Amino acid sequence: MNQPGLQTVISLRLVSLIAFPMGAALLAVYQRSPLALAGLAALMLIVSLIERRRIAAAQVNGASLVMGFAFRLGLLIGVFVLFNGVLTLFRDTALARTFALPDLLILGATTAAALIANEVSARIAGRQINAVRSELQAAMRAHQGGPAAEGDGEIIEGEIIDPDPPR
Numbered sequence: 253m254n255q256p257g258l259q260t261v262i263s264l265r266l267v268s269l270i271a272f273p274m275g276a277a278l279l280a281v282y283q284r285s286p287l288a289l290a291g292l293a294a295l296m297l298i299v300s301l302i303e304r305r306r307i308a309a310a311q312v313n314g315a316s317l318v319m320g321f322a323f324r325l326g327l328l329i330g331v332f333v334l335f336n337g338v339l340t341l342f343r344d345t346a347l348a349r350t351f352a353l354p355d356l357l358i359l360g361a362t363t364a365a366a367l368i369a370n371e372v373s374a375r376i377a378g379r380q381i382n383a384v385r386s387e388l389q390a391a392m393r394a395h396q397g398g399p400a401a402e403g404d405g406e407i408i409e410g411e412i413i414d415p416d417p418p419r
Contacts, residue, residue, distance in 0.1 A: 256376050257376075257380065258380065260373070260376055261373045261376050261377045261380070264369040264370075264372055264373035264376075265369070265370075265373050267365065267366075267369040268299075268365075268366045268369040268370045268373070271362050271363075271365045271366040271369065272292060272293075272295075272296040272299075272324070272328065272362055272366065273327070273328065273331045274362065275292050275328075275358055275359065275361075275362030276289060276292060276328040276329075276331040276332045276335070277331055277332075277335045278358050278362075279292070279332060279355070279358055280331075280332050280335035280336045280339060281335065281339065282354060282358070283345060283346060283347050283348060284347070284348050284352075284354060284355050284358065285347060285348040285349060285350060285351050285352075285355055286329075286332065286347060287350075287351050287355075288351055288355040288358070288359060289325065289328045289329055289332055290325060291351070291355070291359050292328055292358075292359055292362065293321055293324040293325035293327075293328050294321065295359055295362070295363045296324045296328070296366075297317070297320050297321050297324055298363075299363060299366045299367055299370070300320065300324075302367070302370075303370055306370075306374060
């Protein structure tokens with residue numbers, strides 16, 4: 253059976269990367285409340301923190317959280333406004349004024365998609381890294397414990413040069 257490889261890992265990371273902008277686009281398409289964007293940005297920040305913790309790079313302070321939230325909110329507002337602008341050209345637009353169940357469903361589905369894609373890609377990448385590591389360790393053991401070169405000469409560009417001239 254063909255195991256998933258680097259292409260699958262990259263595809264899943266791409267899904268995780270575009271999940272939240274697609275959530276903002278869905279909010280625009282379904283004419284949901286702009287208040288949901290703040291919740292989407294907060295969930296995007298939480299997913300980012302979970303991923304940082306997974307790769308052991310969790311250096312979080314208050315300023316980085318505020319800046320991360322502001323950046324993500326700005327990105328999602330930009331996507332929301334862009335989609336609303338395009339949709340307004342083709343139909344009347346009236347955004348919801350309250351935060352309701354459809355907003356929660358979009359936010360939950362978006363977050364679940366990002367978390368699942370991150371988790372699956374991390375597991376596949378972990379297996380791939382372990383396989384490469386074990387191959388390298390086996391090669392190193394074979395090189396160290398295996399038969400050495402027949403001479404004590406130097407190896408230059410793949411050729412063994414004997415220290416003694418031929419007889």
